[in-house]
Amino acid sequence: MNDTLLLLVPIAAEHKALLLARFQVIEATDPAARAAAIAAHAADIELVLTNGSVGFTAAEIAALPRLKLLAALGAGYENLDRAAARARGVALCNGAGTNDDCVADHALALLLASVRALPQQGKALRAGIWRDDLLLYPSLGGRRLGIVGLGAIGRKIAHRAAAFGMVIGYHNRTPRPDAGDASYFDSPQGLAAWADDLVVATPGGAATRHIVDAAVLAALGAGGHVVNIARGSCVDTAALAAALKAGQIAGAALDVYESEPQPPAELASLDNVILTPHVAGWSPESVRASVQNFIDNADALRRGAPLPTPI
Structure with missing residues (x-):
């Protein structure tokens, strides 16, 4: 039976x-x-x-x-x-x-879409605005990517980002002997201060709740983008919304959020936010x-x- x-x-x-x-x-x-x-x-x-x-x-x-x-x-x-x-x-x-490869692919897709402002450019085009009247957005090559959590998925994200010419740093509870050329930072805030962009790939749970908070976002700076494919609890939603509205960071792309399955009300109306419905691994x-x-x-x-x- x-x-x-x-x-x-x-x-x-x-x-x-x-x-x-x-x-x-x-x-x-x-x-x-x-x-x-x-x-x-x-x-x-x-x-x-x-x-x-x-x-x-x-x-x-x-x-x-x-x-x-x-x-x-x-x-x-x-x-x-x-x-x-x-x-x-x-x-x-x-x-x-x-599903590690699928999550890593999605993370890079979100990062590219956010840094290159693909939703904003598509919206502008539909409104009749051509490229001559749009801002220029940076390439990934040469940008510094900070990965919060260099586990199996984090390492796959690092490998993909390195193929785009990004420089990799990471924060983990302890340094990883298999991290290659990636630079280790002993705090998320230190990593964010070094990085141009931040990808959150750490496990969820009480130990990582709001590991990306207001201080980390302030350290990331005005040109920075945050991608979260980990757990919604890892990013302080209210702090992220405040940072985006104030121009403290440039954009965010989230597959997970604290309010799921409902989209985060504080973020849903912002043009510089990309949201997907927790499908990175699907x-x-x-x-x-x-x-x-x-x-x-x-x-x-x-x-x-x-x-x-x-x-």
């Missing part, structure tokens, strides 16, 4: 088919359906597939006596109660590495790889083998 899976995140039909072929799937992608599914199927659920934003609580773990694997579809897992899972002997895994290839990775972890657990991507 197939294991029973509680699916808490929406995925496309073609990827859901991979799960339906392998598990008894209970889909519950909104809070009411989630509560109802747990109440009705608590005795059956053995696997839970969620993500870092949606999470899974200690109370929910306690309600599922047969739970054996709690999984995050993507790399993030900040809202999974890992302590409660471990105390119950529930295995934990995530989708580390399955492509047909990356979602399929993430779902297959979950299946591989579930199969490994059933065999008693080490999980491919344990948390």
Whole structure:
């Protein structure tokens, strides 16, 4: 008999088919359906597939006596109660590495669009304004890119940015021996003072909440652009809005924000802000790889083998 899976995140039909072929799937992608599914199927659920934003609580773990694997579809897992899972002997895994390239691609797309003011130039063109009456915007080559969080995704962003001729600096809890020519800074503010542009690629959670704050934005300066593909909590939205309105920085491009799934009201009306709906890691290839990775972890657990991507 197939294991029973509680699916808490929406995925496309073609990827859901991979799960339906392998598990008894209970889909519950909104809070009411989630509560109802747990109440009705608590005795059956053995696997839970969620993500870092949606999470899974200690109370929910306690309600599922047969739970054996709690999984995050993507790399993030900040809202999974890992302590409660471990105390119950529930295995934990995530989708580390399955969407890194997709996120890094999106980060560079956002950075290029912001620095080159692509939305503003498109809007001007539609209003009948030709290039002779527009500002000139800088190339990426030679600009200094500060990366907050040089993990797997941060390193891929650095590699792509270096191909554009950017000079790379980074802030991490500690220096990385595999950082190559990238310069290490021991504080986000120090990194921002050096950088022309800033990309946030650090994990979410309490330790990185508002790691980009008013002081960091002031240090970045009037020509700077901020890109966030990490977690919305990593950037102080009110401080970012104030900096943009005051001309303290030049622009921002965000795939994640504190108000999601609602767009940030303070930023949505600003011409120098680009917003995408938390899709940096989403492509047909990356979602399929993430779902297959979950299946591989579930199969490994059933065999008693080490999980491919344990948390």
